[in-house]
Amino acid sequence: MRTLAAAALTDPVALDDDLLVHGDNADVLGRLPAGAFDLVYLDPPFNTGREQTRKTVRVRADPDGTRNGFAGRRYATEEVVRRAFADTFDDYLAFLGPRLERCRDLLADHGTLYLHLDPRESHYAKVLLDEIFGRECFLNEIVWAYDFGARTTKRWPAKHDTILVYVRDPARYWFDSEEVDREPYMAPSLQTPERAARGKLPTDVWWHTIVGTTSRERTGYPTQKPEGVLRRIVTASSRPGGWCLDPFCGSGTLGAVAAGLGRRFVLVDCAEDAVELAGRRLTGPGTTKAAS
Secondary structure, three states: OEEEEHHHOOOOOOOOOOEEEEOOHHHHHHHOOOOOEEEEEEOOOOOOOEEEEEEEEEEEEOOOOOEEOHHHOEEEEEEEEEEEEEEOOOOHHHHHHHHHHHHHHHEEEEEEEEEEEOOOOHHHHHHHHHHHHOHHHEEEEEEEEOOOOOOOOOOOOOOEEEEEEEEOOOOOOOOOOOOOOOEOOOOHHHOOHHHHHHOEOOOOEEEOOOOOOOOOOOOOOOOOOOHHHHHHHHHHHOOOOOEEEEOOOOOOHHHHHHHHOOOEEEEEEOOHHHHHHHHHHHHOOOOOOOOO
């Protein structure tokens, strides 16, 4: 994997290696070759109107500490790392629109785009994508439902994200239903033993937990997505050895998944700490190198 600044990208880019690029994706996307990617996955800021923060703490035994533990023991906590970014845009669609237009151009004829948002903006973004791709290129609206996070008793607790899926060409797109992970049938007794043992193809509602505080995947990045969700996307919509692009890569989850599945990747982020974190994650012990 090569890590480089946006200005170091040549034109045209020869995608003969995995790339991690530090720079504004509005600039970087224009330097990548059109029609080159099997898959584009975008997980942009959600425009929540608040700062997104994730902190890592160190806990140690301390009789004067403020945290209670088992059998009356006391512990003190020390903040080690804090990562945060502002998540507010005056005109969110004006921010997304040019990037989505360029991502469409970057897709191969068999390519697919996944736009990961939450219910605040997803309906506006769907209308925008209809304009950019054409309504006939809409493939799915996936609901990713999870189980942790803030609770409220004043409304139905919001526990899902929306992933909008559009294809470059509705007659030629790649979708590998045979390789996608399977789910248990809700009524396995109504299936043959063979079908029950194999499980069913997931629907457009995905139940998958978030990255937990004790998960081996956890990097400390504020909006990190679980590898299981990305693995399903990459398996279904990219070919072995194909190229996958993430213009808002954060901690590099798409790259980690793509490498493990034998795909190549281009990751982009404007935040220096995100690029450093993704670089460590993708070159650390146990990393599986993508096929070339």
